[in-house]
Amino acid sequence: MTIDKLIDLAENLTPIEQNIAQYILKNRNEVVNYSIQELSAKLFVSKSSILRFCKKLGFHGFNDFKVQLAKESILKDVKVESFNVNYPFEVLDAPKEIADNLLKLYEVAIKDTFMCIDYEKLDEISKILNHCQIIDIYTHAHNSNIAQNFKDKMLTIGKKVNCIENFYDQRLNALASDSSHVAVILSYSGKASWILTILKKLKEKNVPVILIGKLGSNLYPGLVSYHLGISNLESLRNRISQFSSHTALQYMMDVLYSCIYNLDYNKNTKYIKNSIEYMDDRNL
Structure with missing residues (x-):
């Protein structure tokens, strides 16, 4: 409304x-x-x-x-009324129309997420992740790809991230955690059945928790240390795919990585340049 x-x-x-x-x-x-x-x-x-x-x-x-x-x-x-975020194309749409509508959808998802950002909170979270010893990402299903992408980016500047997807491994990892860990939970809805069990154990272990999900997804404020909100335009079930939520979450994770990178810009840039020859052995 x-x-x-x-x-x-x-x-x-x-x-x-x-x-x-x-x-x-x-x-x-x-x-x-x-x-x-x-x-x-x-x-x-x-x-x-x-x-x-x-x-x-x-x-x-x-x-x-x-x-x-x-x-x-x-x-x-962006004239959002011209397409449906959950059903961005119709049966008779030509490829160009599909491509154009998805372009609009991505623009809306990113701009909407941009407007959700609390910059003081983002800065604080970036510093916490930059200085902590161990970052654990808890997620599942399609969000695992975004978690892995964040892990890869962090490795390029020498920072290790654990991506824990299997529910059994998640519980084992939470059980073995302590205050040297920081947990990041990726969940658009915040309603995944495994979240509460993990949050309770992380609270018991004094592990700070960062939840990244749509506005209104922090259902357990007493157990979550920080919440970064993303666009909440997408329906949880009535949709073709997670076009909007995936784009919004990827954008937020890229912003978070970039803020972490920028805290030690010269050091991180030097690290990347020094590792290029080792990581890329192509004869270019």
């Missing part, structure tokens, strides 16, 4: 909250870039008034509200 409709359906908005709503609807593009302090100063209202307004619309806070506001702008810009 769009913000416009949420405002229309909202009950008992105070005169102050109605003024907040009117200002936001008229100044969407500017509000997306405001902090709550800046919006408060613009409207001469308290931050608590803005927070109450956001919560009446069903959002946890102002940042969640801004994510939705930005998403609606993005989808409007």
